[in-house]
Amino acid sequence: MHIEPFFVEQWMNAHETRATWNIAETCVDSLRLDELLSLSGDADGVLRRLRETRLGYGDIIGSPGLRAAIAALYGERIGAENVLVANGAIGANFLALYALVEPGTSVVSVQPTYQQLFSVPEALGAEVRVLRLRAGDGYLPDPERLRALTDDRTSLIVLNNPNNPTGALIDEPLLREIVAVARERDAWLFCDEVYRKLEHEPGTTAPSVADLYEKGVSSGSMSKSYSLAGLRAGWIAGPPEVIERCLEVRDYTTISCGVLDDALATVALEHLDAVLERSLQIVRGNLAVVDAWLAREPRLHCVRPRAGTTALIRYDYQLSSVDLCQALFDCNGAFVVPGIAFGEEHSFRLGYACDRETLVGGLAATSEYLRTLEA
Numbered sequence: 336m337h338i339e340p341f342f343v344e345q346w347m348n349a350h351e352t353r354a355t356w357n358i359a360e361t362c363v364d365s366l367r368l369d370e371l372l373s374l375s376g377d378a379d380g381v382l383r384r385l386r387e388t389r390l391g392y393g394d395i396i397g398s399p400g401l402r403a404a405i406a407a408l409y410g411e412r413i414g415a416e417n418v419l420v421a422n423g424a425i426g427a428n429f430l431a432l433y434a435l436v437e438p439g440t441s442v443v444s445v446q447p448t449y450q451q452l453f454s455v456p457e458a459l460g461a462e463v464r465v466l467r468l469r470a471g472d473g474y475l476p477d478p479e480r481l482r483a484l485t486d487d488r489t490s491l492i493v494l495n496n497p498n499n500p501t502g503a504l505i506d507e508p509l510l511r512e513i514v515a516v517a518r519e520r521d522a523w524l525f526c527d528e529v530y531r532k533l534e535h536e537p538g539t540t541a542p543s544v545a546d547l548y549e550k551g552v553s554s555g556s557m558s559k560s561y562s563l564a565g566l567r568a569g570w571i572a573g574p575p576e577v578i579e580r581c582l583e584v585r586d587y588t589t590i591s592c593g594v595l596d597d598a599l600a601t602v603a604l605e606h607l608d609a610v611l612e613r614s615l616q617i618v619r620g621n622l623a624v625v626d627a628w629l630a631r632e633p634r635l636h637c638v639r640p641r642a643g644t645t646a647l648i649r650y651d652y653q654l655s656s657v658d659l660c661q662a663l664f665d666c667n668g669a670f671v672v673p674g675i676a677f678g679e680e681h682s683f684r685l686g687y688a689c690d691r692e693t694l695v696g697g698l699a700a701t702s703e704y705l706r707t708l709e710a
């Protein structure tokens with residue numbers, strides 16, 4: 336089986352530990368264990384329970400408490416029995432795609448997005464058709480263009496909402512139109528929803544495909560919106576037959592996700608409001624910093640993100656995105672991801688959910704480098 340190298344992960348691995356200004360990261364500035372314990376309001380109680388925990392495999396598919404807390408992120412269609420815990424969203428995506436993709440069928444995936452979402456179906460023997468999201472459409476999928484890419488062989492449509500790298504947000508009316516296209520083909524609709532709950536406009540929540548469609552399957556994790564990537568706790572939420580198929584695959588890849596990760600993820604979701612309040616304060620405040628910076632950089636252009644932690648920034652300079660990002664890194668250690676990782680040349684992905692000091696320093700360092708291109 337051939338699988339394309341995962342560009343964005345390779346780029347991150349090669350640079351992130353050496354970066355002076357890491358403004359490529361997609362997680363909200365990670366919580367320390369101590370901070371999570373304080374947010375719980377019962378640090379002593381949580382620590383006591385952790386000390387008493389037996390370090391066996393624990394609940395194989397995720398503890399009942401964790402699965403119930405995850406189910407509560409969805410509507411009535413999703414109960415704890417519709418949830419399977421996986422090794423991060425990356426593990427959840429792999430399991431779901433392995434379970435849903437049939438070789439010889441066609442899969443339509445949006446692009447730009449996280450490469451796993453189309454490279455895995457391709458490796459599994461599907462014909463992948465790309466629905467390219469366009470800046471002029473606010474990087475939103477056009478249901479008519481989507482419909483035109485489907486046919487009788489289409490078994491799966493893949494979305495990422497909110498989107499990495501653009502921060503675009505598919506709202507409920509548009510998602511319902513996409514569901515209608517999937518239903519016409521009796522296709523599965525899989526959506527990576529790892530940035531859900533990080534909507535910038537107060538009162539806006541990204542809808543979930545698992546709530547809107549009987550063949551909708553959602554993935555999520557503790558990494559991004561909840562600032563807890565170190566827990567490696569993700570999930571799949573969907574209809575029982577998908578959960579069963581994922582379980583068959585999961586037996587070969589994952590025994591359990593670790594009792595300590597499970598326990599801490601449960602604590603975080605039980606104190607969801609406090610965790611999200613912190614995350615939203617960071618992303619909303621930092622996006623205002625990015626807005627002000629972009630206003631001073633006339634050769635940079637961006638469709639303003641509506642959710643998530645990233646923005647895709649297009650530039651008017653004559654360098655390839657790899658050359659620009661590498662030269663920037665070499666110039667002063669400012670670290671961003673080349674747009675080509677998302678099939679978008681002459682752009683880079685900025686991750687703006689880091690601590691404020693890193694963001695401000697990283698943007699200043701980027702400007703300093705851009706000036707050298709103009710000299």
Ligand SMILES: Cc1ncc(COP(=O)(O)O)c(C=O)c1O
Pocket residue numbers: 361422423424425426428449495499527529555556557558559564568569
């Ligand atoms: C869209 C998307 N899905 C999945 C992942 C993997 O996240 P996790 O840490 O939950 O495995 C990422 C990480 O960048 C992502 O951006």
